[in-house]
Amino acid sequence: MNTERPGRKAREAGADLTGRSDELDLITAVIDDTARLNGSLTLFGDPGVGKSALLDAAADLARARGMRTLRAAGAQFEARMAFAGLNQLLLPLAPLFAELDPGQASALRVALGFGDGATPSRILVSTATLSLLLLAAQEQPLVAIVDDAQWLDDASADVLSFVARRVAGTRVRVLTTVRTTGEPLRNRGDINSLTIHALDPAQSEALLLANYPDLAEHVRRRIVSEAQGNPLALVELPATLTSARYPTADALPTVLPLTERLTRMFTARITALAQETRDLLLLLALDGSGQALSEESVVGPDAAAHLDIAERERIVVVDNRHTVVFRHPLVRSAVVELARPEQQRRAHQALAGCHRSDPGRRTWHLADASLGPDEEVATLLQHESIRALNRGDPSAAVAAMTRSAHLSPDPDHRSQRLAGAAYFAAEVMGDLHTASQLLNDARRLDTDLGSLATASAAASLMLYSDADVVSAFRVLTTALRAPEADPTAEEINAAIWVLSVIASLNGRKEMWDPYLELVDRYRDLLPEGLLVRSEVVSNPALVSPEALNALDQEIATLATELDPGQIIRVGYVANDVDRLSDLREPLLRVWQDAARTGAVASVTNALMLLCAESYLAGRWDDTQRFAEEGLERAQSYGYVNFVWFLHYSKALAAAALGQQDEAEEPLEAMLAWAIPRQAFIVPQHVYRVRTLAAIGRGDFETAYTEATRISPHGLEPGTARQLQLFVAYDLVEAAVRTGRTDQAQGFVEAMLRMGITRISSRWTMLVAAAQGLVSEGDVASAHFERALAAAPEHLWPFERGRVLLAFGELLRRERATVESRVRINAALTVFDRLRAAPWAERARSELAATGVSRRQADSADVQLTPQELQIATLAASGLTNKAIGERLHLSARTVSGHLYNVFPKLGVTARAGLRDALTARTEDRPPPQP
Incomplete structure (x- = not known):
């Protein structure tokens, strides 16, 4: 007994038919007659939607069932030849004609062209055909399969309809397909039908991934959009859209090129139109905005009449707002594909005149109208690239700068523009492969790396692909110091930014000093935001109130900022001085806009900053979630320089949660990766994780050792980088707990000399708490009270909990039992909410020491x-x-x-x-x- 599910073999036979399991199940039910579907089925659908593929799957299924298959297909050129389609279908059964009634046999021979005689009636031919199929099915069940039945000749269509309505209960099945835009079979009566719809976006993605697993993401997204679920288009279009030819989303043509097969499918009606109508359709296809219709000088006085013709031929739709839409994006592509290059250039030139108020559209139309190099258009494209970057569209920026380079008559300009495109691709988009290709092209024109743009692109590529800190630093400083260099302000800004990232990663005076010297050299050309960054990142302990005020003003502008790069640049400055909470919304916007902008590097940077913001806010699940997503992106796109920080973020959250093994797991690999590359900031992050983990488990000797590895010379203004500040309170607490009173007092005095309380309310709280740790009695209590009053309760919850616990411990030692319980219990509430298990355990132990039982403390x-x-x-x-x-x-x-x-x-x-x-x-x- 067969216990298989009805649709199983059908799906096996059509395993590559993504998204068609329901259709295959219905076909199986017809062939097996399991649902009493009268043995016939007609599939309706648009061209390329997969009707023929379903018929192929049906034929495979029938053969697997031991059935005979007969196949035919309608053809336009045979539509006037009576019984041509029936001839295709019945030819294999010709040997059985002799077993039919003589009258039926004679009718079939004459109808199919095998004999002479008077033309038989269609009813006689229909009856004879049914008899023949039933006769053949006695020996072996059979399926008659007819594709493109809308193009059958009238006689064959009538006969097939007759047969399809009469095979119920027999061993004969009839399957046909009809294009939605064609005429259905005549007199279909009770023949079952099914409309094959387009695939949804998820199914389209799956089909593309199955057939083209290496297709670039930006190409895949565009194909899914243009194909609109048409399987044939999904399978055919990638052949024309290689990543090498179109490295970015905006490098893709406005109208996708078609393969020969797709062109044939979508151009039948277009080629029959008058040239004037086709010219109008070309303008509309290349325009996309609809503005051309309002310019009679461009579309001509008879545009309305030509639109009527195009709509009547089902090429376009004109809605009640007089908006023109092509019935399918690939019809639009076919219109362009059929136009000669000179026709397309003339159309673009005309459209450029329609868009004088839209510089972006005008520039691109002028570029597409250009026959050769054109410096004027190249300059316009360079400006458009900068505008695209400022509005948060890095893919468009790369495309515009690349096209600008290609249109540049001067080799030096071409090299600089290719390097600029490479820089955008590496720094913002996250497309290191494209960046490398563009940089190679630039180098061929600039062999001595004399261009600052080329140097910035090269340094970015070195930094992000393998964190080659020393080489990247050497390339940039050499270019910035070149006596003959005459870079633009944009090129200097880009170079100084990359140099700051390199110096931050190295973290040593040997790189910070040259960086500051070059900032001073180009100070007059640098924007205020970059000058603030140079002041903050080089030594946040000494940041001036003026710089902090300027940063606060810049942060306030980010609510409406579109450029993800600007948000990221400000974010890294804000991170050093405790202002990331003010950037949470802009950073989330960068993250959420990833699919729209394609700014992979900016998105990954945003995830890194969100990790830091979430950690300080006590949202450690978010920290780990953002880190996981960032790791996936960084590893997928080859941004190895980002990986260490994302591992660090996960480890720091794990240390706070008391997950000691998880916190320690990535640290040795981070050290092994960083030290050979002279990325000395990475070991400091490792030591910070180990310091926090040690404090959590009460191992203050280890905590002191790890913290002093970050700050071996103590806390002094000339050495207090960001990481040294981050462990300043840890250093004081570890020194106090290990009896190093003098050292602890010295650390606190250094914090006061540096004046780091001006940085943020967090540092006001921590410095006051550190003073409380090294003091006694009422003086210590006053410091702790001042610490708790310094920052709002919702900010810095973990640090606040630690201050409450330290205050409670002090009060308990001084036998202020009730007051001690208030502070410790408040700390316990914070730690329990954060799930900071080691600190919660310490708080419970302290409560127990005040006389509260463990049961009460745990209640x-x-x-x-x-x-x-x-x-x-x-x-x-x-x-x-x-x-x-x-x-x-x-x-x-x-x-x-x-x-x-x-x-x-x-x-x-x-x-x-x-x-x-x-x-x-x-x-x-x-x-x-x-």
């Missing part, structure tokens, strides 16, 4: 007395202690005493936190049992 539902709950609720509503006392007939002092007990129970430190704490307590309490 999620702290019990309040009825009076405490009433007082807390009234206080949360905003009433003063005096007002509460008057309502409850208590003194204000008694109310204050009750609130003093309530605060540690609810894990809050002030009245402002009561409402949220009481709400959470109500939500967490289980409902009463019946």
